[in-house]
Amino acid sequence: MFFNYYSPTEITEPVLQLLKRFEGRQYELITIPIKTESFSVPSDCYNNVNKKIQLSKGKIRYGWSVYDNDYFIEAEKHAIWESPDGEYIDISCPNSENINQLLFIMDDVDDGIYVPNIRCNYRKQQAIDDYFMIFEILNVLIIHYGRDSKEIKDLVIFPHELNDGVKTLYSLIADYREYIISGIRNCICGSSILYENCHGSKTVQRTLNYIDEIIKKNNLKKN
Ligand SMILES: [Zn+2]
Structure with a gap:
């Protein structure tokens, strides 16, 4: 059995607890659509976005995907695509099917792919x-x-x-x-x-x- 991950669609108590871990950092909290590309490889958002830029221009934006599963909430380092028109789109595969929008903490920090998730045990x-x-x-x-x-x-x-x-x-x-x-x-x-x-x-x-x-x-x- 796996956790049933979803990305919160509103600012819940667990989201607030998670955001406390980002205190003192610069970020923007946004909700963005997920539109997976045919070439998107799971767990490889950086390369997915770079490929998209080669095809359609635009740029890469760095931050954290927010996922809850009713047991704990976590932020996972992630990269999304900004279109030439300034629209933000997640073009990678979400952590669960049926997720079509993502709560994203955009900090524009490129700290590589081996960044541990930030997890928050709100059930204690x-x-x-x-x-x-x-x-x-x-x-x-x-x-x-x-x-x-x-x-x-x-x-x-x-x-x-x-x-x-x-x-x-x-x-x-x-x-x-x-x-x-x-x-x-x-x-x-x-x-x-x-x-x-x-x-x-x-x-x-x-x-x-x-x-x-x-x-x-x-x-x-x-x-
Ligand atoms: Zn025991």
């Missing part, structure tokens, strides 16, 4: 914080090994020593996603004890230690 569930932490661990590795590559994020190639660790992280992400969607309060391990009193963040901590150990053992540098 510990399992959701732990889910975020697993992504943070994965991001350290993605940023480290993907930094010098022009490949899209999903194609980062890790050294083989890390394969098991990365696999564990991805399966933890899937387990936590299922668990969060299920709404079950008992622990993710299947015990009848509340998550907070049972595994809590122990699973995540153990994985973090495991990855650290591999990095140290193989002399792989962590940023």
